[in-house]
Amino acid sequence: KAPPGVSVDPLRIVGKELKFLTKNIRKLLGSGHPMLDKVAKYYTWSEGKHVRPLLVLLMSQATALAPRNPHTHSTSISSQQQSYISEPISSPLVLADANPDTSPLTAPAAELEGIFGEDPNILPAQRRLAEITELIHTASLLHDDVIDNAVTRRSSSSANTQFGNKMAVLAGDFLLGRASVALARLRNPEVIELLATVIANLVEGEFMQLKNTASDERSPVFTDDTITYYLQKTYLKTASLISKSCRAAALLGNSTPDIVEAAYSYGRNLGLAFQLVDDMLDYTVNSAEFGKPAGADLELGLATAPLLFAWKENPELGALVGRKFEQEGDVERARELVARSNGIEQTRALAQEYADKAAAAIDILPDSEAKNGLLDMCEKTMKRRK
Ligand code: FPP
Ligand code: MG
Ligand code: MG
Numbered sequence: 295k296a297p298p299g300v301s302v303d304p305l306r307i308v309g310k311e312l313k314f315l316t317k318n319i320r321k322l323l324g325s326g327h328p329m330l331d332k333v334a335k336y337y338t339w340s341e342g343k344h345v346r347p348l349l350v351l352l353m354s355q356a357t358a359l360a361p362r363n364p365h366t367h368s369t370s371i372s373s374q375q376q377s378y379i380s381e382p383i384s385s386p387l388v389l390a391d392a393n394p395d396t397s398p399l400t401a402p403a404a405e406l407e408g409i410f411g412e413d414p415n416i417l418p419a420q421r422r423l424a425e426i427t428e429l430i431h432t433a434s435l436l437h438d439d440v441i442d443n444a445v446t447r448r449s450s451s452s453a454n455t456q457f458g459n460k461m462a463v464l465a466g467d468f469l470l471g472r473a474s475v476a477l478a479r480l481r482n483p484e485v486i487e488l489l490a491t492v493i494a495n496l497v498e499g500e501f502m503q504l505k506n507t508a509s510d511e512r513s514p515v516f517t518d519d520t521i522t523y524y525l526q527k528t529y530l531k532t533a534s535l536i537s538k539s540c541r542a543a544a545l546l547g548n549s550t551p552d553i554v555e556a557a558y559s560y561g562r563n564l565g566l567a568f569q570l571v572d573d574m575l576d577y578t579v580n581s582a583e584f585g586k587p588a589g590a591d592l593e594l595g596l597a598t599a600p601l602l603f604a605w606k607e608n609p610e611l612g613a614l615v616g617r618k619f620e621q622e623g624d625v626e627r628a629r630e631l632v633a634r635s636n637g638i639e640q641t642r643a644l645a646q647e648y649a650d651k652a653a654a655a656i657d658i659l660p661d662s663e664a665k666n667g668l669l670d671m672c673e674k675t676m677k678r679r680k
Contacts, residue, residue, distance in 0.1 A: 303667075304667035304668075304670050304674070307663055307664060307667045308348060308352060308355070308413075308664075310413070311413065311416060312347065312351070315344065315347055315424060316338055319338055319425050319429060320335050322425065322472050322473075323429075323468070329461070330461075330468060333453060333457050333461045333462065333464075337432050337435060337436065340447070340448035340449070340450055341448055342432075342448065345671075346424075346428060346431050346535060346536060347425065347427055348424075348671070349536060349539070349561065349564070349671065350420065350424040350539050350540065351420070351421070352664050352667045352671070353540045353543040353560070353561075353668065354423075354546070354547055355663075356656070356659050356662055356664035356665045356667075356668055357543065357549045357553055357659065358416070358547055359415070359664075360549060360553045362547070362548045362550065363548050363549070379418050379419060415664075417546060419546045420547065422476055423539065423542055423546060425476065426473050426539075427489075427535060429469050429470075429472060429476070430469075430489065430492060430493060431535060432469055433469035433470045434535075435447065436454075436462050436463070436466035436469065437463060439452040440462050440463055444590075446581075447586055448586070449585040449586075453465065473489075477489050482545065484545055485542045488539075488541060488545075489538065489542060491538065492535045495531075496530070499527050499528070499534070502530065502531075506596065506597040506615050506618070507520060508523045512616045512617070513612045515612055516605045516609065520602055521602060524597075524598070524602055528566055528569045528570070529562070529565070531569070532565050532568060533561070533562050533563075533569065536562070536568070537560075537561030538561070539561065540558060540560055540561030541554055541557050541561065543557060544556075544558075553658065556657075557656075559651075560655040561652075563648045563649070564648070567648035567649040567652065567676070570599055570642075571642075571645050571676065573591065573641065574599065574638055574641045576589060576590060576598065576600075577600050577632060577638060578638060579679055583679055585680050592624075592629065593619075599640075599641040599644065600632050600637035600638050600640075601632055603635060603640040604628075604631050604634075610631075614628055645676060649672040649673075649675055652672050653669050653672045656668055
């Protein structure tokens, strides 16, 4: 825990680094096709929380002060690697960027902004990783809003509402493509493998979510497997990106294996807590505060943690889960049973357990402002309202 009275605002610690994040992301997303350029950058104009890049930057700083591997590549990045990372990936002036590797080796000064930032404890590759995590996350939001038929996102029109489903899906694919190029340029096969797995995991999580339970029964019965299935789905759809990018940050910093594991465990547990809180807020806050439709999960047929805990107390919910709350009055009945149960409290308690585990996972990191920032993120995750 941070000493009392000491400010550990994570946003302040890496605030300067984050300042360039959105600008750099827009550069990665440049396309000569004006409409694609516009749709691809659309979500970069709204106020995102930047949770994933923030965690990558804090983890990079916090692990920089821990032991590193002795005789593999040094902690500073080679000049060859620097030129890969800083090469312009896209140019808004050309339509096709068929072979990005033919772009000039010396990047224009503007291209380097923020990548070679001021904090010597964050490597250019780790800054780029932070941008890649936001690109993958934003791609998943573009696709998710199509799947969920969302009308709003971050308190404005969703991309699908603004531009239609086809453009929203294609823009998401474009983001994944540009994220893949940036990832390849880090020239680190293990990190490429981790983030490529994340993309597959997001799809696996979304597929698991298409069904509320492992079985296809009409009126499923609540068992321990119900929670296990939900948690596995939650790991895939949310915690995979956070955990694997924390792990990748430590790997890029050449951390020792125990530090790499600690970074992963922190991300995994925080990611699970983060989604549990999200699923709880869907029941407890209003849409205006949430910045996206609240109470949406039941409408989408989804049984998340608060409902699952209520189901444990009220077996009659099984039938509603089985028909995805589709029958007239199902959503209202389910909402009422959740409100009368202690499903919300149990969800909060489970999230707290994971947040505590995340904090404990980084015990082995040396004390630092960045470590305090990571601990503060555990508290902020539990207190957030949006
Ligand atoms: C938000 O969940 C969505 C996700 C965490 C991941 C969605 C993943 C896909 C659509 C898979 C395919 C996409 C890519 C790019 C690999 P939510 O709907 O529960 O949250 P919300 O309330 O913010 O919409
Ligand atoms: Mg959604
Ligand atoms: Mg969704």
